Amino acid sequence: MSQLIINSFEEFEKYVGQELGVSEYHTITQNQVNLFADATLDHQWIHTDPERAKSEGAFGGTIAHGYLTLSIVPYLWEQVVKVNNLSMMVNYGIENLRFAQAVMVGDEVRLNASLENITNLRGTIKTEMKVKLEIKGQKKPAFTGNLVFLYHFK
Template sequence: MTPILIGSFEDFEKHNGQELGSSQYFTITQKQINLFADATFDHQWIHTDPERAKLEGAFGNTIAHGYLTLSIVPHLWEQIVQVTNLKMMINYGIENLRFAQAVTVDSEVRLVAKLKNVANLRGTVKAEVEVKLEIKDQKKPAFTGVLVFLYHFL
C-alpha cells in the first residue's frame, strides 16, 4: 500500500473522519524485546527469560513490553501517512490508551489508523488519529487509543 501524502491542513481535511489505512505487518523479535528492556531498565522475566516464560508465564512465551509496541508507532505510521512540507511535528498526546492483548515474541503486528478529527489552530494543525495495533490471527488488538499530533507546515 502506498502511503497517503499530506502536505497541508487542506490535505488532512480531505481525510477527516475516514480510515487512513494500515501498515505492513511487523514481527516483534526477542532481540527487540531485550534491547527495549536494556533501554528502559525493565528486565522483568516475562519479557526477557524465554525458558521461565514458557514454564511459568501465562502466555507460553515471552511477551513484548506494552510500551515497546507503542514505540514502533512512528515506524508503522509512516507506512500509512507521509507528511511533507513540514517545519516541525510534535507528539502532543495519547488519549484513551488501552493495552488489550499481550504480544508474544515473534508475533506480527500492524497499525490501523483513522483520522478522527483535524483542526487548524492558527496555523498549527492538530490531528487526532484513532489507532489500533492488530496482532495477526488474534481477535483483540494489542492496544487502542487516539494519538494527537501537532503539525507545523512551511
C-alpha cells in the same frame, strides 16, 4: 499497502472520519524485546527469559513490553502517511490508550489509523488519530487509543 501522501492542511482535512491506512506487518523479536528492556531498565522475566516464561508464565512464552508496542508507532506511522511541506511535527499526546492483548515474541503487528479530528490552531494543525495495533491472526488488538500530533506546515 500504499502510503497516503498529504501536502497541506486542506488535503488532511478531507480525511476526517476516514481510515488513513494500514502499515506493513512488523515481527516482534526477542532481540528487540531485550534491547527495549536494556533501554528502559525493565528486565521482568516475562519479557526477557524465554524458558521461564514458557514454563511459568501465563502466555506460554515471552511477551513484548506494552510500551515497546507503543514505541514502534512512529516507525509504522511513516508507512501509513507521509506529510510533506512540514517545518516540524510534534507528538502531543495519547488519549484513551488501552492495552487489550499481550503481544508474543514472534507475533506480527501492524498499525491501523483513522483521522478522527483536525483543527487549525492559528497555523498549528492539531490532528487526532484513532489507532489500533493489530496482531496477525488475533481478533483483539494489542492496543487502541487516540494519538494527538501537532503539524507545522511551511
